[in-house]
Amino acid sequence: MVEKRNLPIDDFLTALLHIDRIKAAEIFEHIYKDDRSFETLEHLTMETLERIGDGWEDGQLSLSQVYMSGIICEELIEQYIPKYKIAFKNKPQIAIAVLLDNHALGKRIVYSVLRAGGYDLIDFGQGLSVEEVVEKTMKEKIDILLISTLMLPSALKVKKVVESLRKEGSSASVVVGGAPFRLDSNLWQKVNADADGKNGTHVKEIIEKWEKEGKNHEFHGASHNINES
Amino acid sequence: MNSMERVITSMSHKEPDRVPVFHLFSHYGAKELGISIKEYFSDPGYVVEAQLRMRKKYSNDCLYTFFYAPIEIEAYGGEVVFVEDGPPNSGEPFIKNIDQIVKINPPVIKDSKPLQRVLEATSTLKKSVGDEIPIIGVVMSPFSLPVMQIGFEKYLELMYFRKDEFNQLMSINEAFCVSWANAQLEAGATAICYFDPLASPTMIERPTYLETGHKIAQKTLNQIKGPTATHLASGIGLPIVDDIVATGSAVLGFSGKDDVKAIKERAAGKICLLGNLNGIEMASWDKEKTRIEVKDLIKKAGKGGGFILSDNHGDIPWQVSEDVLLEIAETVKESGHYPIKAEE
Numbered sequence: 020m021v022e023k024r025n026l027p028i029d030d031f032l033t034a035l036l037h038i039d040r041i042k043a044a045e046i047f048e049h050i051y052k053d054d055r056s057f058e059t060l061e062h063l064t065m066e067t068l069e070r071i072g073d074g075w076e077d078g079q080l081s082l083s084q085v086y087m088s089g090i091i092c093e094e095l096i097e098q099y100i101p102k103y104k105i106a107f108k109n110k111p112q113i114a115i116a117v118l119l120d121n122h123a124l125g126k127r128i129v130y131s132v133l134r135a136g137g138y139d140l141i142d143f144g145q146g147l148s149v150e151e152v153v154e155k156t157m158k159e160k161i162d163i164l165l166i167s168t169l170m171l172p173s174a175l176k177v178k179k180v181v182e183s184l185r186k187e188g189s190s191a192s193v194v195v196g197g198a199p200f201r202l203d204s205n206l207w208q209k210v211n212a213d214a215d216g217k218n219g220t221h222v223k224e225i226i227e228k229w230e231k232e233g234k235n236h237e238f239h240g241a242s243h244n245i246n247e248s
Numbered sequence: 249m250n251s252m253e254r255v256i257t258s259m260s261h262k263e264p265d266r267v268p269v270f271h272l273f274s275h276y277g278a279k280e281l282g283i284s285i286k287e288y289f290s291d292p293g294y295v296v297e298a299q300l301r302m303r304k305k306y307s308n309d310c311l312y313t314f315f316y317a318p319i320e321i322e323a324y325g326g327e328v329v330f331v332e333d334g335p336p337n338s339g340e341p342f343i344k345n346i347d348q349i350v351k352i353n354p355p356v357i358k359d360s361k362p363l364q365r366v367l368e369a370t371s372t373l374k375k376s377v378g379d380e381i382p383i384i385g386v387v388m389s390p391f392s393l394p395v396m397q398i399g400f401e402k403y404l405e406l407m408y409f410r411k412d413e414f415n416q417l418m419s420i421n422e423a424f425c426v427s428w429a430n431a432q433l434e435a436g437a438t439a440i441c442y443f444d445p446l447a448s449p450t451m452i453e454r455p456t457y458l459e460t461g462h463k464i465a466q467k468t469l470n471q472i473k474g475p476t477a478t479h480l481a482s483g484i485g486l487p488i489v490d491d492i493v494a495t496g497s498a499v500l501g502f503s504g505k506d507d508v509k510a511i512k513e514r515a516a517g518k519i520c521l522l523g524n525l526n527g528i529e530m531a532s533w534d535k536e537k538t539r540i541e542v543k544d545l546i547k548k549a550g551k552g553g554g555f556i557l558s559d560n561h562g563d564i565p566w567q568v569s570e571d572v573l574l575e576i577a578e579t580v581k582e583s584g585h586y587p588i589k590a591e592e
């Protein structure tokens with residue numbers, strides 16, 4: 020059960036923004052010792068990361084703060100998952116890739132956020148061609164494919180990825196993100212993606228919403244923009 | 249007024265005949281000539297021809313000798329990846345681990361073929377136009393270049409946790425940046441655009457920037473023997489206007505995400521603004537939308553001079569149609585004449 024009562028979100032936020040690993044770890048340990056659930060820790064983490072992501076969106080916080088916070092949360096969740104004797108979720112099967120560009124930071128941030136959210140996801144790497152992304156997605160039977168891009172031409176090639184996936188018979192849902200999508204809020208639709216990941220910290224919401232809608236069996240279908248929900 | 253007079257007047261925070269326009273064309277020149285982007289950048293003659301043609305066609309108030317950001321990576325011996333429909337991109341970072349930094353030497357400009365091509369384009373353009381129109385050269389800031397040299401993740405580690413190696417890389421990059429900027433000025437560039445998106449609070453929080461990139465900019469720009477502009481490549485600029493002024497830059501390239509009125513107020517009389525049309529969105533604009541955007545921008549930012557209309561990144565995307573660019577030029581001619589009617 021998620022226990023939202025008395026959650027030290029503000030303290031945790033401050034610790035993350037100051038890259039204070041020790042303080043962040045103390046907060047986690049306190050909650051654990053209080054016999055509160057893993058979901059409570061997860062909730063604290065996601066809530067805080069989302070606030071940080073939104074702070075970046077508003078121009079209040081910097082990218083390096085988003086990045087470092089993600090890394091710290093990922094490390095903490097990785098330590099506590101075994102303590103609670105639970106495993107990372109591997110359903111739906113999720114993968115993340117950078118299409119064409121050699122820019123891995125956006126991917127790294129989203130990867131941390133999802134690991135911190137308890138998901139086991141596959142990192143396909145960066146600088147990948149359309150064919151490579153499609154091949155890997157088919158081989159690993161991916162349900163949700165997360166694609167990060169830096170350049171506009173790369174973002175436009177997502178359309179080809181979606182086309183090829185459908186041709187190959189994959190119904191994987193495609194979530195896109197990266198600078199071009201942030202700078203043109205309609206671009207995700209133009210390339211036939213299923214969702215726009217925005218600043219990355221809300222990606223877990225998208226996935227959970229799909230899970231609730233029963234999209235893990237038949238993920239492809241309705242388009243969805245987190246900002247509209 | 250010719251372009252040079254128009255630009256200098258605006259940069260002195262006075263009103264010229266009309267709002268100056270900088271269409272910052274890099275790889276877009278290949279489209280003008282109908283050749284591949286790779287071929288285009290292989291011969292400075294192509295760049296010269298396209299710059300001169302596009303100056304006329306789009307009533308451009310500058311010539312731009314920017315080839316592509318990773319040309320500096322090429323000079324360091326790194327890889328550049330060409331695509332058919334966009335700017336060349338840097339390949340895998342050439343610094344694989346932080347310990348390698350001590351062994352790096354700044355590139356020697358006369359030994360680098362790609363850099364020599366830029367210098368040749370610059371001097372040929374200068375011979376052709378003299379002082380009629382500014383020629384804008386480009387350097388990456390020592391503080392922003394490492395994203396391509398070592399990758400963003402490792403660079404953040406360097407910046408926050410490995411101060412010695414960070415400083416080492418900064419002094420290598422500073423030496424190169426200064427000599428590269430001065431070589432372009434010697435070849436005939438009028439001013440240097442210092443691309444420093446990591447200075448933007450979108451990227452690095454201001455306190456860290458003030459301790460690092462800001463000091464580096466002050467030191468570097470001080471050694472560049474000509475006027476400089478700082479461009480944030482569409483990162484927001486409002487919170488650091490005064491910081492950029494303190495670096496000695498005369499112009500600030502600001503973001504489509506900045507509040508135009510607020511930044512205009514803050515910059516007034518201190519630094520000339522350059523921007524801020526969203527180039528990515530521009531790729532799907534029609535003429536109507538273009539007019540609205542340009543008129544609105546002129547109304548908000550034009551008054552009193554200190555403003556050059558441009559895209560917000562310093563590089564027009566391949567996907568932007570010629571019609572949109574022509575419409576920008578037309579709208580400025582129609583609505584950009586001084587005195588500008590203030591916003592009702």
Ligand code: B12
Nearest residue numbers: 125165167171196197198216218219316317335337338482
């Ligand atoms: C800093 C910067 C630079 C730096 C470093 C670039 C780099 N990372 O390699 C320097 C100065 C080197 C540079 C150079 C160039 N740049 Co630049 N640059 C930027 C800037 C300001 C930020 C990019 C960045 O690194 N962001 C940090 C990362 C982590 O953010 P992100 O990838 O967006 O990720 C976040 C979210 O988007 C999200 N996310 C990312 N992926 C995913 C995926 C999923 C599934 C989800 C859910 C979320 C998600 O999560 C992250 C955290 O919230 C942007 C403009 C902007 N405002 O964003 C332009 C921008 C990326 N640059 C651009 C260009 C064109 C270039 C050049 C090619 C210019 C040239 N002609 O040479 C060069 C070459 C770059 C290269 N790597 O080879 C364009 C690209 C679009 C286009 N026009 O094609 C942009 C968008 C500018 C613009 N407005 O047009 N650039």
